[in-house]
Amino acid sequence: xxxxxxxxxxxxxxxxxxxxxxxxxxxxxxxxxxxxxxxxxxxxxxxxxxxxxxxxxxxxxxxxxxxxxxxxxxxxxxxxxxxxxxxxxxxxxxxxxxxxxxxxxxxxxxxxxxxxxxxxxxxxxxxxxxxxxxxxxxxxxxxxxxxxxxxxxxxxxxxxxxxxxxxxxxxxxxxxxxxxxxxxxxxxxxxxxxxxxxxxxxxxxxxxxxxxxxxxxxxxxxxxxxxxxxxxxxxxxxxxxxxxxxxxxxxxxxxxxxxxxxxxxxxxxxxxxxxxxxxxxxxxxxxxxxxxxxxxxxxxxxxxxxxxxxxxxxxxxxxxxxxxxxxxxxxxxxxx
Amino acid sequence: xxxxxxxxxxxxxxxxxxxxxxxxxxxxxxxxxxxxxxxxxxxxxxxxxxxxxxxxxxxxxxxxxxxxxxxxxxxxxxxxxxxxxxxxxxxxxxxxxxxxxxxxxxxxxxxxxxxxxxxxxxxxxxxxxxxxxxxxxxxxxxxxxxxxxxxxxxxxxxxxxxxxxxxxxxxxxxxxxxxxxxxxxxxxxxxxxxxxxxxxxxxxxxxxxxxxxxxxxxxxxxxxxxxxxxxxxxxxxxxxxxxxxxxxxxxxxxxxxxxxxxxxxxxxxxxxxxxxxxxxxxxxxxxxxxxxxxxxxxxxxxxxxxxxxxxxxxxxxxxxxxxxxxxxxxxxxxxxxxxxxxxxxxxxxxxxxxxxxxxxxxxxxxxxxxxxxxxxxxxxxxxxxxxxxxxxxx
Numbered sequence: 001x002x003x004x005x006x007x008x009x010x011x012x013x014x015x016x017x018x019x020x021x022x023x024x025x026x027x028x029x030x031x032x033x034x035x036x037x038x039x040x041x042x043x044x045x046x047x048x049x050x051x052x053x054x055x056x057x058x059x060x061x062x063x064x065x066x067x068x069x070x071x072x073x074x075x076x077x078x079x080x081x082x083x084x085x086x087x088x089x090x091x092x093x094x095x096x097x098x099x100x101x102x103x104x105x106x107x108x109x110x111x112x113x114x115x116x117x118x119x120x121x122x123x124x125x126x127x128x129x130x131x132x133x134x135x136x137x138x139x140x141x142x143x144x145x146x147x148x149x150x151x152x153x154x155x156x157x158x159x160x161x162x163x164x165x166x167x168x169x170x171x172x173x174x175x176x177x178x179x180x181x182x183x184x185x186x187x188x189x190x191x192x193x194x195x196x197x198x199x200x201x202x203x204x205x206x207x208x209x210x211x212x213x214x215x216x217x218x219x220x221x222x223x224x225x226x227x228x229x230x231x232x233x234x235x236x237x238x239x240x241x242x243x244x245x246x247x248x249x250x251x252x253x254x255x256x257x258x259x260x261x262x263x264x265x266x267x268x269x270x271x272x273x274x275x276x277x278x279x280x281x282x283x284x285x286x287x288x289x290x291x292x293x294x295x296x297x298x299x300x301x302x303x304x305x306x307x308x309x310x311x312x313x314x315x316x317x318x319x320x321x322x323x324x325x326x327x328x329x330x331x332x333x334x335x336x
Numbered sequence: 337x338x339x340x341x342x343x344x345x346x347x348x349x350x351x352x353x354x355x356x357x358x359x360x361x362x363x364x365x366x367x368x369x370x371x372x373x374x375x376x377x378x379x380x381x382x383x384x385x386x387x388x389x390x391x392x393x394x395x396x397x398x399x400x401x402x403x404x405x406x407x408x409x410x411x412x413x414x415x416x417x418x419x420x421x422x423x424x425x426x427x428x429x430x431x432x433x434x435x436x437x438x439x440x441x442x443x444x445x446x447x448x449x450x451x452x453x454x455x456x457x458x459x460x461x462x463x464x465x466x467x468x469x470x471x472x473x474x475x476x477x478x479x480x481x482x483x484x485x486x487x488x489x490x491x492x493x494x495x496x497x498x499x500x501x502x503x504x505x506x507x508x509x510x511x512x513x514x515x516x517x518x519x520x521x522x523x524x525x526x527x528x529x530x531x532x533x534x535x536x537x538x539x540x541x542x543x544x545x546x547x548x549x550x551x552x553x554x555x556x557x558x559x560x561x562x563x564x565x566x567x568x569x570x571x572x573x574x575x576x577x578x579x580x581x582x583x584x585x586x587x588x589x590x591x592x593x594x595x596x597x598x599x600x601x602x603x604x605x606x607x608x609x610x611x612x613x614x615x616x617x618x619x620x621x622x623x624x625x626x627x628x629x630x631x632x633x634x635x636x637x638x639x640x641x642x643x644x645x646x647x648x649x650x651x652x653x654x655x656x657x658x659x660x661x662x663x664x665x666x667x668x669x670x671x672x673x674x675x676x677x678x679x680x681x682x683x684x685x686x687x688x689x690x691x692x693x694x695x696x697x698x699x700x701x702x703x704x705x706x707x708x709x710x711x712x713x714x715x716x717x718x719x720x721x722x723x724x725x726x727x728x729x730x
Contacts, residue, residue, distance in 0.1 A: 003412040003588035004541070010589070014538045020531035024524045025571070029517040 173220055175212045245270055246304035251330035252313065254278035256289065258300040267297050269317070281326045283317065290323070291316035342387040343394070343610065349375055350609035363708040365468040365612050370705070372616020383617045391614055398611035399672060400565040400579045401558070402464045407533075407583020409484045422485040425649040429667055430459040430493055432645025436637040444630055449505050450691050456501050457677050457696050458638040460494045462669040463487040465704065468608055469711045477720035479659040483666050488580055491673055492526075495574055498677055499525055505685065529573040533581020536564040540582065541589035576673065615671060619701050631698040638699070642667045662714035669707030670700050
């Protein structure tokens with residue numbers, strides 16, 4: 001006999017089902033409160049951005065605006081020495097590529113979705129106007145899920161500077177990534193002068209690395225992630241790469257690291273061992289190392305490598321407005 | 337192209353694809369999927385992104401009806417006989433897939449959250465594709481019976497596990513809802529969906545007794561299932577579980593279950609064909625070359641986990657040897673639920689969604705093509721496909 005053969009069973013089942021639904025709805029937690037309105041009256045993003053229109057805007061920006069980039073990433077093994085990228089080397093023809101997007105911030109760095117690439121991984125970057133250059137992942141914003149890529153190779157590529165001001169608070173915009181298989185467009189609302197806050201009016205959250213465009217077709221920035229929530233870094237926004245430290249060099253009694261400076265990243269002294277060669281020579285924490293043995297220091301890894309191999313080193317340091325050269329010898333090391 | 341033109345084209349393309357598939361001795365569903373990929377945005381772009389959006393409703397309708405059909409196997413008497421065995425097999429094969437995929441992803445250096453989410457999604461077996469193969473070849477027997485029940489329980493386990501895992505991850509990362517909201521979402525998603533499905537099934541049963549005409553029965557059935565899917569969406573419930581529950585309720589009600597099911601099956605050919613062609617058109621074929629080592633590891637470990645887990649569970653069960661050997665091979669199809677879960681991941685974990693999506697979608701392409709072929713072969717080797725339904729052997 002069927003389980004629900006008797007009328008009594010059917011009525012009981014129906015009653016129980018209604019009760020479960022009623023209790024579930026009654027106990028449903030309230031939806032989170034809407035974010036407070038910004039000071040500037042925000043235009044209400046009422047219309048759903050037409051996907052074809054967004055596609056057209058995106059393609060126009062991608063094909064004509066230099067700031068929108070396409071990366072072809074070579075997945076570099078971790079143990080490949082970084083020095084190999086100091087020479088201009090075309091990527092081999094079998095390089096695996098995956099299209100990603102980024103924007104230029106300033107003259108040296110590009111921001112893109114490189115968070116899953118190793119530090120030092122080589123990239124071929126294609127600008128929106130078709131120019132290509134070799135780049136290398138120099139740092140990653142762990143909290144924002146983005147990374148910076150530094151231009152390398154010769155001749156140096158003249159990157160267009162960031163010229164657009166950040167969009168006003170409450171600017172209606174959309175994030176677009178036509179290469180995504182099932183999502184193309186997510187309407188968003190920019191809030192805050194720097195565009196840090198991103199309110200999405202779409203059921204689909206914008207993805208990290210997606211460029212954000214105003215409805216007028218201006219590139220506003222790139223979607224990053226802070227605190228697990230999407231935000232947008234506008235072109236020209238200050239970027240503070242996470243500090244990177246090289247292993248301490250006990251023979252000279254100092255440690256070097258990469259820190260953000262007014263002119264971009266700089267190699268600085270991050271620690272000086274008391275009584276060590278560096279301390280006796282007068283080095284101090286936060287001294288900027290501009291050259292090592294007469295060779296300009298642009299990369300932390302190169303400086304650390306040179307120090308590891310040398311018995312003596314001549315560091316050209318910048319402290320405040322003064323520049324001086326300090327000579328170190330590894331023979332005068334002190335015990336920690 | 338407008339929506340009507342595209343749906344007409346899809347149906348005719350499905351007809352051609354089905355015939356071609358039969359000629360080269362492939363399951364029809366494989367033909368539908370490949371044809372869909374061909375005419376979809378990834379290749380010829382005859383069916384465009386806009387068409388796919390407009391026809392999304394059709395896919396939801398078809399999936400609801402498919403799951404209703406699967407739910408009808410939950411007749412109490414049958415389930416009492418096979419339920420414990422099927423539950424044990426499902427637990428083993430899902431655990432096998434989860435453990436192996438998570439381990440492999442962690443060894444490849446993926447973050448823990450990404451690895452766990454991939455592990456949960458790997459547990460899924462596509463109900464629609466597998467059911468389509470069973471129907472096409474008229475298979476019947478202990479393997480088929482176990483398989484249908486397995487599909488239903490598998491999808492429920494995946495939904496519950498995904499809810500639990502995503503709630504825990506959101507709590508750990510400090511983003512998103514509170515603990516209470518997460519717990520409510522999980523409990524509501526399962527029990528609320530079952531309650532909705534039971535209620536809808538009882539209403540269908542009550543009305544069906546008063547209906548004489550077969551055509552009216554079909555209208556009633558389809559209307560009820562669609563109402564259930566729509567209500568589930570409106571209430572934030574799972575349309576999948578609710579549709580399963582409608583089918584299960586009907587199976588245990590005294591109304592004309594067989595007649596209801598038979599009437600619904602008359603809508604199968606055009607609806608299923610359109611559903612699978614649409615599914616093929618939505619396959620991100622462009623991702624396949626980028627599957628990479630991670631995607632390959634995911635695919636291999638998922639397969640080993642499912643087949644190995646199944647074997648570990650069935651080897652001491654009183655089942656015929658061919659059934660014990662072949663069951664695992666029927667569980668490899670992966671599609672709509674996996675894709676649905678990646679969309680959930682995008683909503684809840686946007687920071688890591690890209691990694692999860694890329695791996696899952698690339699693997700789905702592989703499993704949707706290979707899965708039905710393996711399932712068909714397994715059913716034939718188990719002796720559950722009538723000779724006249726088997727592909728002709730030269």
